[in-house]
Amino acid sequence: MMFESLxxxxxxxxINLSYQRLKILEYLAQNQCHPTVxxxxxxxxxxIPTLSKTTVYNxxxxxxxxxxxxxxxxxDTESRYDINIEDHGHFKCENCGNxxxxxxxxxxxxxxxxxxxxxFDRHVYFKGICPQCS
Amino acid sequence: MMFESLxxxxxxxxINLSYQRLKILEYLAQNQCHPTVxxxxxxxxxxIPTLSKTTVYNxxxxxxxxxxxxxxxxxDTESRYDINIEDHGHFKCENCGNxxxxxxxxxxxxxxxxxxxxxFDRHVYFKGICPQCS
DNA sequence: GTTCCTGCAAAAGCTTTGCAGAAGA
DNA sequence: TCTTCTGCAAAGCTTTTGCAGGAAC
Numbered sequence: 213m214m215f216e217s218l219x220x221x222x223x224x225x226x227i228n229l230s231y232q233r234l235k236i237l238e239y240l241a242q243n244q245c246h247p248t249v250x251x252x253x254x255x256x257x258x259x260i261p262t263l264s265k266t267t268v269y270n271x272x273x274x275x276x277x278x279x280x281x282x283x284x285x286x287x288d289t290e291s292r293y294d295i296n297i298e299d300h301g302h303f304k305c306e307n308c309g310n311x312x313x314x315x316x317x318x319x320x321x322x323x324x325x326x327x328x329x330x331x332f333d334r335h336v337y338f339k340g341i342c343p344q345c346s
Numbered sequence: 347m348m349f350e351s352l353x354x355x356x357x358x359x360x361i362n363l364s365y366q367r368l369k370i371l372e373y374l375a376q377n378q379c380h381p382t383v384x385x386x387x388x389x390x391x392x393x394i395p396t397l398s399k400t401t402v403y404n405x406x407x408x409x410x411x412x413x414x415x416x417x418x419x420x421x422d423t424e425s426r427y428d429i430n431i432e433d434h435g436h437f438k439c440e441n442c443g444n445x446x447x448x449x450x451x452x453x454x455x456x457x458x459x460x461x462x463x464x465x466f467d468r469h470v471y472f473k474g475i476c477p478q479c480s
Numbered sequence: 481g482t483t484c485c486t487g488c489a490a491a492a493g494c495t496t497t498g499c500a501g502a503a504g505a
Numbered sequence: 506t507c508t509t510c511t512g513c514a515a516a517g518c519t520t521t522t523g524c525a526g527g528a529a530c
Contacts, residue, residue, distance in 0.1 A: 228503090228504070228505095228509065228510070230503085230504090230509095230510065230511080232510085232511075233510090248494095249494080249495085250494085262511090262512075263511090263512085264511065264512035264513070265494095265495090265512090266495095266496085266497095266511075266512060266513080267510080267511055267512065269494095269495065269496075270510080270511080271510095283422070285419045285420060285421060285422050286419060286469075287419060288417070288419050288422065288424070288425040288519080288520080289493075289494075289519095289520080290422070290493095290494080291422040291494085291495090301457055303460060303463055303465075306466070312459070312460075312463075313459070314457050314458060314459035314460050315457060315458045315459055316455060316456065316457040316458075317455075317456040317457075320454055320455060320456040321450060321451075321454060321455045321470070322450065322451040322454040323435055323448050323449060323450040323451075323470075324448060324449045324450075325446070325447070325448035325449055326437060326446075326448050326472070327477075328477035328480065329437055329446075329472075329474055329475070329476055329477060330474045330475040330480060331437075331472045331473070331474040332440070332473055332474045332475075333472060333473040333474065334470075334471075334472050335420075335469075335470070335471050335472070335473075336455070336457075336468075336469070336470050337468075337469050338460070338463075338465045338466075338467060338468050338469070339465070339466055339467040339469075340463055340464045340465040340466040340467065341463070341464040341466075342463055343461075343462035343463060346462065346464060362484070362485070362528090362529070362530095364484095364485065364486080364528085364529090366485085366486075367485090382519095383519080383520085384518095384519085396486090396487075397486090397487085398486065398487035398488070399487085399519095399520090400486075400487055400488080400520095400521085400522095401485080401486055401487065403519095403520065403521080404485080404486080405485095422494080422495080423494095423495080423518075423519075424518095424519075425519085425520090
C-alpha cells in the first residue's frame with residue numbers, strides 16, 4: 213500500500229530509511245489530516261522521546277523536494293503536509309480550523325495567460341464554514 | 347478609479363482615512379505586484395519616515411477583514427497582499443520569485459465533496475517556471 | 481471625553497543554520 | 506573512511522501584543 217510504495221521510492225532515490233524517517237512517513241500515511249510540523253513532532257515524540265524537531269523539518273523538506281509530499285500553505289502561520297499528491301482541493305473551515313479534501317478536475321479549469329509557463333504544481337483551496345459548524 | 351472607490355468604501359464602513367492608511371491604499375492600487383509587508387513598509391517609509399510596521403500590519407489586517415484586500419499565502423515565509431479581489435489565479439515562478447496573475451473561470455472548476463459547505467474564498471495558485479526564466 | 485489610530489519595544493511562533501557526535505555504506 | 510543523518514542550541518524572520526501618546530469626532 214501507500215507506506216510500502218513510499219519506502220520503495222525512497223530506496224530508489226538513495227534516501228536512507230532511518231527509524232525517524234520511517235516513523236514520519238508512517239505517520240503521514242496514517243494521518244492524512246494535513247498535520248503541521250508540531251503535530252507530527254508531538255505525536256511521534258511519544259514513541260521516540262529523543263526525536264528532534266529539526267529532524268522532522270529535515271525529513272519533510274527532503275520528502276517535498278523529492279515530490280513525495282506536498283506543502284499546504286493556507287495560513288501564513290503554519291505549513292501543513294499532505295502525503296496525497298494527486299490533484300485535489302483543500303477546504304479550510306474558518307471556525308473549527310479543520311482542513312477537508314475535495315475532489316477536483318484540474319483539467320476542467322479554464323485559465324488564460326499562462327502560455328509558455330512551465331507548471332509543476334497546482335493548488336486550489338477554499339475557505340468558509342464546514343457543515344458541522346454551520 | 348480603483349483608489350477613489352476604495353476610499354468611498356472605507357468611509358461607508360466608518361474606517362478613518364488616516365494619512366498612513368491612504369498611502370498604503372494608494373500603494374496597493376499602484377503596485378499590483380502582490381507586495382509583502384516589508385516591501386510596502388520600506389517603500390512608503392521613503393515618504394513617511396516615521397511609519398511603523400505595526401501600522402502596516404494593522405491597516406492590512408483591517409482591509410482584509412473588510413474584504414477589500416486579499417492575502418496570498420503561497421510560501422509559509424511571507425504573506426502577500428492583493429488589492430484585486432476578483433477571481434484570478436496566481437503563478438509563482440520558482441526561479442525569479444515573481445508572481446503573475448492569470449485569469450480563471452472559477453465556475454468551470456468541477457469539484458465534488460463540498461455539499462453544505464459555505465464557501466467564502468477561492469484561491470488557485472500554480473508553481474513553476476515563467477517564460478523569461480525558461 | 482471617548483474612541484480610534486499610531487508607533488515603539490518586547491514577545492511569540494515557526495523555521496533555518498551551525499555544529500558535533502552517531503550511524504550507515 | 507567518507508558521506509549522511511540526528512539533535513541540541515542559537516539565530517533569523519515574520520507577525521502579534523502591550524502600552525502610552527496623539528488625533529479625530
